[in-house]
Amino acid sequence: MNKEEIKELLESVKDNKLNVDEALEKLEDLPFKDLGFAKIDNHREIRVGYPEVIYCEGKTVEQVRDIVKFMLTKNNNILGTRANEEMYNAVKEICKEAKYNKLGRTITIRKNEQPLTENYIAIVAAGTSDLPVVEEAFETASILGNRVEKITDVGVAGIHRLFSKLDVIRGAKVVIVIAGMEGALASVVGGLVDKPVIAVPTSVGYGANFGGIAALLSMLNSCASGVSVVNIDNGFGAAYNASIINKL
Amino acid sequence: MNKEEIKELLESVKDNKLNVDEALEKLEDLPFKDLGFAKIDNHREIRVGYPEVIYCEGKTVEQVRDIVKFMLTKNNNILGTRANEEMYNAVKEICKEAKYNKLGRTITIRKNEQPLTENYIAIVAAGTSDLPVVEEAFETASILGNRVEKITDVGVAGIHRLFSKLDVIRGAKVVIVIAGMEGALASVVGGLVDKPVIAVPTSVGYGANFGGIAALLSMLNSCASGVSVVNIDNGFGAAYNASIINKL
Amino acid sequence: MNKEEIKELLESVKDNKLNVDEALEKLEDLPFKDLGFAKIDNHREIRVGYPEVIYCEGKTVEQVRDIVKFMLTKNNNILGTRANEEMYNAVKEICKEAKYNKLGRTITIRKNEQPLTENYIAIVAAGTSDLPVVEEAFETASILGNRVEKITDVGVAGIHRLFSKLDVIRGAKVVIVIAGMEGALASVVGGLVDKPVIAVPTSVGYGANFGGIAALLSMLNSCASGVSVVNIDNGFGAAYNASIINKL
Amino acid sequence: MNKEEIKELLESVKDNKLNVDEALEKLEDLPFKDLGFAKIDNHREIRVGYPEVIYCEGKTVEQVRDIVKFMLTKNNNILGTRANEEMYNAVKEICKEAKYNKLGRTITIRKNEQPLTENYIAIVAAGTSDLPVVEEAFETASILGNRVEKITDVGVAGIHRLFSKLDVIRGAKVVIVIAGMEGALASVVGGLVDKPVIAVPTSVGYGANFGGIAALLSMLNSCASGVSVVNIDNGFGAAYNASIINKL
Amino acid sequence: MNKEEIKELLESVKDNKLNVDEALEKLEDLPFKDLGFAKIDNHREIRVGYPEVIYCEGKTVEQVRDIVKFMLTKNNNILGTRANEEMYNAVKEICKEAKYNKLGRTITIRKNEQPLTENYIAIVAAGTSDLPVVEEAFETASILGNRVEKITDVGVAGIHRLFSKLDVIRGAKVVIVIAGMEGALASVVGGLVDKPVIAVPTSVGYGANFGGIAALLSMLNSCASGVSVVNIDNGFGAAYNASIINKL
């Protein structure tokens, strides 16, 4: 309710077109409505066309099934992340269209097919062990309506493989780089493209890797400009971010 | 030089339109040219219209002055970050147009005025102690040709001040959030806008802040989707990143 | 035994109303009695009306049952924290009134109903994953005799939900804020109330969350004054603390 | 502006006692006013009777003097924390009543003497090296209008000294415990009183103390219930917190 | 073999009482023998009267049994630490006298009863959760031939319990203090006795305890002189150390 609308309301009161109680009711939740909270995009309350998202880790199979059940009543697309197979089976019983990406641990339900973007997001990954994060990012970006190109197994230890895919990487509007171990791929890609690069450190590695800290610090300290970073293994976050940029 | 162009060149040689030595010269730097390295945007080798950038920290006054002297021969805009006043004075002697942002510790030289973007970058900051990082980001974004809006002193401890600026924040194409201490501002802003948010933790704080680690971890773990993070105090990196997105 | 009482005792000896051996016995444990240790409130030795408390983690089922058995002889209320279901079943066999809060992992036995406080403690929590800590705090505060209001799922990513509950939060005498991930809720609530805020970081999150360190540091560095912090996941401690304040 | 007041306003409009533009103006800032933000107590915007507070660290002498100058126009009490002597001298030039606590590094200006609370806050400290934090807490609590008792040099290495002061500690409504090195004092005091204990780790120590981390972790893990913790060296925060509780 | 002995040997050669080959043989292992390595006390090669020690963690049941089998041939006492029950059962099959301390996870075999020391080692522990470390220390000290007094459940949260046992603690020649959580007990005991105190941090605790780091740092930073520290949960090391001191 903007200034004009409030003025109009006040004039209706003045002109007795609207009684005081009705006006009061309309004004009452003004603080929130007018702050435009209905426009907020977040993990749970996402605008039309966007999927509903459930972070399944730490929830019981029953909880996941019940949340999906409720979501289904709203006829939106649905994305469940960090879901195990048992959760998927429970969901499948109440919704046959549900798909499971075993590697990416995502459940997806598509109620509304939407056209994909013309631009695409490139998902570039270092090693085969990073694939679970790649798949989580892929499923997220896809159900958010983005065209996606995956370029995997192009770690810097064999840098010619990366170069042979440079065209497809450079053609993207935004690039997600996923790497564990020392995470050097983010810097190398960041030095080769002039698009925003979102780096995802993965917990792949051992010893002084410390569950992804080595890659995380590496990416935060990237000598290449244009690289920003999300949490360790956060394929969902990277893809969500990339989707916002891809649709600008 | 793509496949077609190489073919054309070879045919010119065959048809004697081009002699071998000329062809050789063109092919010689193929490995680098064709990999497109000339297009690479990084801290030092930036394409036409972009400023040349010097990271002054750890350099001597003489080194900074000499680098600037050399850069001036190329007639580009110049940005020096993390520069102290002594460096600025040395630069000013060889270039009168040089400007110094004392808070942001930047030296800027504008040789080519370029039109600003229509879209703007919003730089949102928590406290007055974060201003040095705000100014570094501001100068960087500006000389990269972006329109910028600064919204400062809107930390979450007095959240109504943030709300009174929500319109200008939401109007941006990309938002930079700069905060020290616990860095909560990034999550709050991330929950209120549907634009990409680049979060910059600052080293402002004491005790268990650990030089910015508290804010860094806070931002990496943001419960709001759409937030990515750069290094502690890295105003330059955030602005560089934001500029790429703002110009998409 | 205060100065007056010792004097009285000495006079009784002098007047032969008390023989030396009886007096000796009474004085013998003076060092401890007079230091007032009987007034000490701690985890195990709590004054009249307070529940007896068992921290069950790391104990065997038999140990928990035996401790409860002994406590039952004293007819006090009993609170077992970090208890699993097996422990509960063992306890139930010896005490039918025992109740189990599965989420909060608490066993409670109420032998003496006491009137609740007029003031209430508000327990404010960010996400559904924080509920186990919420429930531990709730059960602790309740059995300590406090009226409690729970306000859950009001994380900062959707800040309007928090605002819609502001009245009930502000009405409390003391506020417990429970949040994982980046823990920003503590700062936001701390900025909105003028009551003591006890923040509980939870281990909810992944990657650079480091089992709750991100939220812990965030809360320790809160830009809002009036926030103090307890250990990660320590719902019991927060409620115990809040109870002391609520009863001042 | 509560429901009743809005109703009244609407009726005034209806009855032509108030014209639409005037009503509009009053409603316009409803979102902020009615959320009660004016009641918010934080570091900068504190309600009547409370001092204005400046965190001086990282500010220039000029900035501190200018902020104080502005504050003086509002005739409130003023507290400057982490202030050096140079800042004090600059402030003294514009306000003769300004007092400086050299150890606590605080500047205080009292424009309105207010009666002290009946209850008192006990500030208990381990060693003489912790005195700067003690003094910061003392000045903060005092200018917030609290009666304060200081009990210093009662570290656990000579525990009888602590016991000889137990009465005055137990007489307080809320206790602040300040300790560096291993911070054991918080646990010992926490086990001896049944009042809220706010623990402040200090950066006093060397080697594996890590600037206060040893004491911080010690206090967070206190085996005594009823202890909550603020940031390292944060005497201001502890006293602010204690003041809220002391005035409940 | 000292100087005198070598001289004697040489003279025997000179006098033909010893032939060259025999002398050579005796001199050959001079480098090691004379450095006195045979006197070295370590985990595996311990002098007469000392038990043979096996650190069982990370070994298979078969390996443990085989090592014990071999040790039995030497007729020494045997101590196995960090042993599980399965290991014990395997050992028992080959040696009926083997005893198992379930809490302390030690296997002990006594082939030679030796008289206990007159002086005793006091093992002081904070809580019941620290008992496994207490038992490991107890079994180690005992089989090394020391008289031991255990004083448990005397954590600082209820400090009067500690005081009631002060006499027995002060009567020891050396004191082992075992505590988890914040480890404050080491400082308090260190301030009350004038004997060497060996502090053992335990991994008991949760959250910001970080598996014993809180107690470890606390003990290293003890404000009481006379406290030295061993590794987290290292009951064996503390007792071994205490035994050396107790037998001085």
Add this chain to the structure above:
Amino acid sequence: MNKEEIKELLESVKDNKLNVDEALEKLEDLPFKDLGFAKIDNHREIRVGYPEVIYCEGKTVEQVRDIVKFMLTKNNNILGTRANEEMYNAVKEICKEAKYNKLGRTITIRKNEQPLTENYIAIVAAGTSDLPVVEEAFETASILGNRVEKITDVGVAGIHRLFSKLDVIRGAKVVIVIAGMEGALASVVGGLVDKPVIAVPTSVGYGANFGGIAALLSMLNSCASGVSVVNIDNGFGAAYNASIINKL
């Protein structure tokens, strides 16, 4: 393809000795070929005579079997590291010559026996718990064609055992030192030999060992020159490194 060769090719085109399409084909992969990527030795694409290597951790049994199946078509030697027995059994079904080192968790398949080097690599290890890393290093060095000498159980607590093996250690061309706990062995060996020493910290230990960090830091800070370090438990990397040096 160097300058001369390109010139020659162009002249062949000019002289019609080579048609344009053929020339194009040769030039096409110039960027990569000429950068000499075919010469690159890395974990996956190793030159003739070298084994193919699979890092099995995090892969499924099926994936490991399928990769081996494919590798077998190339008739190279094969090394699988971090393989469990189930993987080995699956591999054995498709290749009878496959051998499993249970301790080192390696699968090896030898299709081409190659002569061992004359020089040898010495693998020196502190304790029996370090044997898994010793065996991984041993198998790696062996299948890479190196002669290897193992010297185990020579930890510094019984330093005479190390000295008795000094000759064989000093006779090596390169020395690998493997140690957990405090990792002191690397410094001691580094002070006794004048050959390159590659130190491998192991995760053996407990408490403040932090999964190998103690040994890692110890080795990085070695007071003996000539010591370089690889990741915790990285027997493969150390042996790969040593092999390169041994074959120089």
Add this chain to the structure above:
Amino acid sequence: MNKEEIKELLESVKDNKLNVDEALEKLEDLPFKDLGFAKIDNHREIRVGYPEVIYCEGKTVEQVRDIVKFMLTKNNNILGTRANEEMYNAVKEICKEAKYNKLGRTITIRKNEQPLTENYIAIVAAGTSDLPVVEEAFETASILGNRVEKITDVGVAGIHRLFSKLDVIRGAKVVIVIAGMEGALASVVGGLVDKPVIAVPTSVGYGANFGGIAALLSMLNSCASGVSVVNIDNGFGAAYNASIINKL
């Protein structure tokens, strides 16, 4: 005052040999006196013959001088640690016998010469950079009345130098080992002697030494039994500890 004495006192009251007020006075401070606090040895209140100790770091020159002035009235020996030269000069003005150890940064004043112990403490140090800690330990041990032998520059990189001093090390009743960098010396010495070893990590080193953490962790994880550890650079603590043991 023991049981017998209290009984006697009560009987005196009964028999009118002592009036009630006198008896009361004697009983009044029973809690502290009887707990024997007068016997407590700590940093400040040390029994007859022991020096008074001041930790000078963080104190002003005036404070140090004033404390010494007061101590001089008690005619005890005095030890000031972490003192700079300015402090020494101020002390010298009021006490000519004051001595300064520049390297060890100690001030010592000997009022009562006491005979040295027969047994000696061996102080073994790795490098010349560790000498400041060596000297602090030496001065502390000496003024506490111990005979001391210093064995320096025997780091493990040249282990024969250590061996040439083995006799003097083994002859000590207790051994202090001081080492920075990787701290391996503690383990090596621990393996060569059968006396208690107190290890002092020093902050000597750079890079991944982290101000002494590398040596600290190394020593805590020592593979040699019989090693306990004090705080980084804590020469005083080690010597204080060693003195207690040496005098047992």
Add this chain to the structure above:
Amino acid sequence: MNKEEIKELLESVKDNKLNVDEALEKLEDLPFKDLGFAKIDNHREIRVGYPEVIYCEGKTVEQVRDIVKFMLTKNNNILGTRANEEMYNAVKEICKEAKYNKLGRTITIRKNEQPLTENYIAIVAAGTSDLPVVEEAFETASILGNRVEKITDVGVAGIHRLFSKLDVIRGAKVVIVIAGMEGALASVVGGLVDKPVIAVPTSVGYGANFGGIAALLSMLNSCASGVSVVNIDNGFGAAYNASIINKL
């Protein structure tokens, strides 16, 4: 002195060719001589042809000058690392040939020119800020008698610059890679050469670089085999190591 020589000595004694006292003298230092300690190469006692090395950090100007003075008597080459200019000036006064490398902070004195190796060490560095470490490594490698090639400013953000120097890097016998920030250069170079790579993390960077930890972890986790790591900023250690390898 080997077995044969001892036998000969004994026989000389037997045959009265050598008297007992002479024989005794020869045998006396057998333990050390025969262990071959004279062969040990370490920082201080290096064999003929090697320079004497002084680590100057933490030493006074006088100490450095005196050590050099003593070393000059032995007529060896001398290398001083981490030396400041004042130290150099003091050294120059006693030795005119002394040279100072200001960037690398080394003092070098060449008394014996030795021929350089045929093979060379390649020193590859990321940025200009890494030059101090490059120069320390360069001076060390040079005075140890190695031919060295420096390839600087080839960070991965502009990877084509690295490729243009690939030939000279691949031509080396051993490669030192020096990089700060994220240290990705080590992995990229490690993937491009088949020579041993010694990686040196530098403390260049800011924020989450943590003084070189980011680069250190990155290098330890390198996805390229054949990379080993030395301490942060340890140019000396890397060069010393490389020299050993280069001379194999």
